Amino acid sequence: MFYIILLLLAATLIFLLFLDFKLGRSRHHKQARTIPLEETTGSYHLYKNGSRLYEQLFRDISEAEKQVDVYFFLIENDYIADNFLQVLKNKAAEGVPVRLMGDRVASFKITKKRRSELEEAGVRFAFAEVPGFPYFFYRLQRRNHRKITVIDGNIGYVGGFNVGKAYIGESSKFGDWRDYHIRAFGPVVHQLHTIFLDDWYLATGEQDTPFPPSDTEHPYRMRIVATDGVELETEYKKMIDSAEQEILIGTPYFIPTPTLQDALKKALKRNVSLHIMIPMKADHAFVKEAAVPYLKELKQTGADIRFFDAGFYHSKVIMIDGQFADIGTANFDRRSFFLNKEVNTYVYDEAFIQDLRDVYFEDVADAVPFDDRWLKKRSLGTRINQKIAVLLRPFL
Incomplete structure (x- = not known):
């Protein structure tokens, strides 16, 4: 009798979570926040190394004169994050307005004590996407995964890096961290600021207008x-x-x-060369196992698929025909497609894309092939997790 009651309770809980998720998604789709932005121009520099990115970012913030607006999905509690927050506090102490946001779930390490210290120094802080009722379970899944910095309306940052020592390779589990982040100038910065201010409004109820777009000529379509x-x-x-x-x-x-x-299979059938690279190490349960059936099907159709094994591969990049590149915060997964707020940068500069393509294939050369040999060597645990991952796809 006890086990029957336990099963009934478990079934009821699963049903309620399913109902919460379904109704929450329906409401989300009706109220989805769209920010239509036209093609513009700008200039940019690509960072794939966290140490160099942080060095330049901290310098730019230190030299700000008008306004610093920063959003990171995840801000850790370590010395890199402490240095980052100190740079913001120092700038606010000089009288320059500073606003900082983090995702409520991912940046949970921004504790009440740390928030108080920021406010005391003059930094305005807010959490984005705070879970609440109704549809608490669904809203818990809904995250703001963006990473945007705008300094004086002149310099913008966007890409895949968060804030913490893992992103400079100081993780005993992951080692070197491969990621991409763009430092941008020109009219494109106005668009990044527009997105930040919309997120700030949703988090605080405060409306503001972005700095006007730069009227300086910039050569690249974005x-x-x-x-x-x-x-x-x-x-x-x-x-x-x-x-x-x-x-x-x-x-x-x-x-x-x-x-x-x-769409990918159709591309292969029209003789388009398809290359996919994912990390060998997974930073979340079931995500690697969930990928295997899709990768296997594409491999059988002609795709070249590799596991990056020289650290952790966190880059989010798509390149088409050497003429178009997408670098941003969105992953190729169901969370980014249907749950998260994301921001991506489209670039149409062939010289830049060729350099990015070269970097991609340098990583491919050192990567482990996804092939029949790898599939045969899978452990029993991996095979079992593949079955479980099928049920978890909407949350992965």
Whole structure:
């Protein structure tokens, strides 16, 4: 009798969570936040090393004169994060307005004590996407995964790095950390600021206007795409369908939708070369196992697939035909497609893309092939986790 009651309680809980998720998603889709942004121009520098990124970012913040606005999905509690927060506090102490946001779940280490210290120094702090009722379970899954910094309306940062020592390779588990982040100038910075201020409004209720776009000529076409869990699948399908020669995908998590998996297979069948790179090490349970069935199907259709094994691969990049590149915060997974707020940067500079392509294939050369040999060597635990991962796809 006890076990029957236990099973009934478990079944009831599962049903309530399912109902919460379904109703929450329906409400989310009706209220999704869209920020339409037109193609613009700008200049940029790519960072793939966390130490160099932080050095430049901290210097830019230190030299700010008008305003510093920063959003990071995850801010750790270690010496890198402490240095970052101290730079913000120092700038605020000089009288320059500083606003900082972090995701409520991912940046939980920004404790009440740390928030008080920031406020005392003059830094305005807010959490984004605070879970609440109704639909608490669904809202717990809904995260703001963006990483945006805007300094004086002139310099913008966007990309995959968060704040912590792991991102400079000081993690005993992951070692070297491969990621991409862009430092941008020109009219494109106005668009990044528009997105930040919309997130700030949602978190605080305070409205503000972005700095006007730069009127200085910049040579490169760019487009910022801000998604809220309802547009990204369509954006990615357009990219894939446009390919005539080559698709390069780098992502820490590969869990495509049926629509995107079908688009990739069709690309292969029209003789488009498809390369996919994901990390050998996983930083979350089940994400690697969830990818295996999709990767296996694409491998059988002709794709070249590799595991990055020289640390952890956190880059989020798509390149099409050497003419288009997407670098941003979105992963190739269901969370980014349907739950998270993301921001991606589209770049159309062929010289820049060629350099990025060279870097990608340097990593490919050192990566482990996803092939029949690897599949045969899978442990029993990995095979079992693959079955479990099928049920967890909406949350991965």
